[in-house]
Amino acid sequence: MKIVTRMLQSEIIATVAMTTLAFLALLLFFDLIDESRFVSRSGVQSSYGVAQMLGHMALSAPMHVYELLPICVLIGSVFVMARYARTSQFTILRTGGLGPGQALGILLSVGLLFTAVTFVMGDYVAPWAERSAQLLRARHLGGQVHAGRAGAWLRERQGAQAEGQAGGGQTGGSVIVSVAAVRTDGLAQGVRIFQFGPDGRLQRQIRADSAELPPAHDAAGQGAWLLHNAHEQVLPAGVAPPVLQADGSLNGALEPMRVQQHARLRWPTTLSREMLDAAILKPDGMSTMQLISYVNHLRANDQSTQRFEIELWRKVFYPLGCLVMMVLALPFAYLHFRSGSIVGHMFLGILVGISYLMLNNVLGYVGNLRGWSPLLAAATPALLYSALALGVFVHMVRKR
Secondary structure (H helix, E strand, C coil): CHHHHHHHHHHHHHHHHHHHHHHHHHHHHHHHHHHHHHHCCCECCECCCHHHHHHHHHHHHHHHHHHHHHHHHHHHHHHHHHHHHHCCHHHHHHHCCCCHHHHHHHHHHHHHHHHHHHHHHHHHHHHHHHHHHHHHHHHHCCCEEECCCCCEEEEEECCHHHHHHHCCCCCCCEEEEEEEEEECCCCEEEEEEEEECCCCCEEEEEEEEEEECCCCCCCCCCEEEEEEEEEEEECCCCCCCCEECCCCCEECCCCCCEEEEEEEEEEEECCCHHHHHHHHCCHHHCCHHHHHHHHHHHHHCCCCCHHHHHHHHHHHHCCCHHHHHHHHHHHHHHCCCCCCCCHHHHHHHHHHHHHHHHHHHHHHHHHHHHCCCHHHHHHHHHHHHHHHHHHHHHHHHHHC
C-alpha cells in the first residue's frame, strides 16, 4: 500500500506542478504586456527598464501561485483520477485492496501538502513580494506608492494623555488621518490630520508635506509621527458666538483661530506604519496577522469591520479549498469508460471548481453588503462543496 500511496501522490504532485507552471506562464505573459507600458515611458525622469520589469514580474509570481493553486489542484487531480479510471488502473488498485477510505486518505494527504503551501504563499511570501513589487516600481517611477484617488484614511480615538501631549484641549475626542502616498523610503506624503472634540466639533487640523512613521510602538501602544513642514490650525473651542443687542451692538466676540507653521512637529498617536500599510494594501494582499491587527484597530475605533472580517475568514478558509478540490476529484476515479476522451470529464470538473471559486467571491461581496456573519459567509462554499463531493463519492461507491 505504501507503493500505491507514493505512486498516486507523486503523480498528482507532478501534474499539479505542471498545471500551475502552465497557468503561471500565461499570467506572466499578460503581466509582460501590462508592464511594457511603463518601460515605454522610460527616459530622463524614469529608470524603469527591462530588468526592472522582469524583477516586478518575478515578485508578482507568488501572488499568482497563491490564486492559482486551488484550481490547479483540482485540474491536476481530476486528470490523474480520470486517467486511472480510463486505463482501468484504479479498478486494479481496488481489486488489490485499495478501499474508498484509503483512496480518500491518500488524496487528503496530498491536499494537506498543497494546503500548507497555499497558506505559506498567501500569508508570508505573497504579501512581502507584492509590497516589494510595488516599491520596486515606485522606486523607478516617481519614488512613491499612491494610496488611490481618495488616499488612505485612518481613524483613532485619543484619550486624555494623547490629547494633552498634542495640545488639543478637550479629552476623549477622535482623529481622522488622510495620507496621499507613501514614498519608498517610508515617508508618508500629503498628510492631513483632523482632530475632533467629544461633541464632534473640529478642534484642530494639520497639513504636512510628509511624515516619518514609527515602525512600532512602545509597550503602552504609544508612538509619534514626525511631521515635516506642518501647517497647524487650532480652532476656538467652547466660545459662544457674539449676540446682536437691541441697540445694534455686539455682545461678546469670537476667539480668533490660532495658525502656526512648524518645520517639524511631533504628533503623538497609536497609528503605526503597519496600520498605514494595511489601509493602502488591498485586503486580499494582506497577511492573516495584518488583517487581525487592522480589524482590532477598526473595532477599537468603532469603525465597520465587516469587509475585513470577511477577508480574514476567507484568508483562513482559502487554503482549505485545496482539500475541497481533492474531495471533488475523487469521484472521477470511479468512472467506468473504456473509450473516448477524458477531456469532457475534466471540463466538468473544472467547471465545478470554477463555480466554487465564484461562489466564494460572490458570497464575500454579498455578505459584506447584507451584513451577514463573516464566518458563515467565508465557510459556506467549503462546507457546501465538501458535502456535495462526499455525497457524490458515497453514491458512486455504492453504485459501482
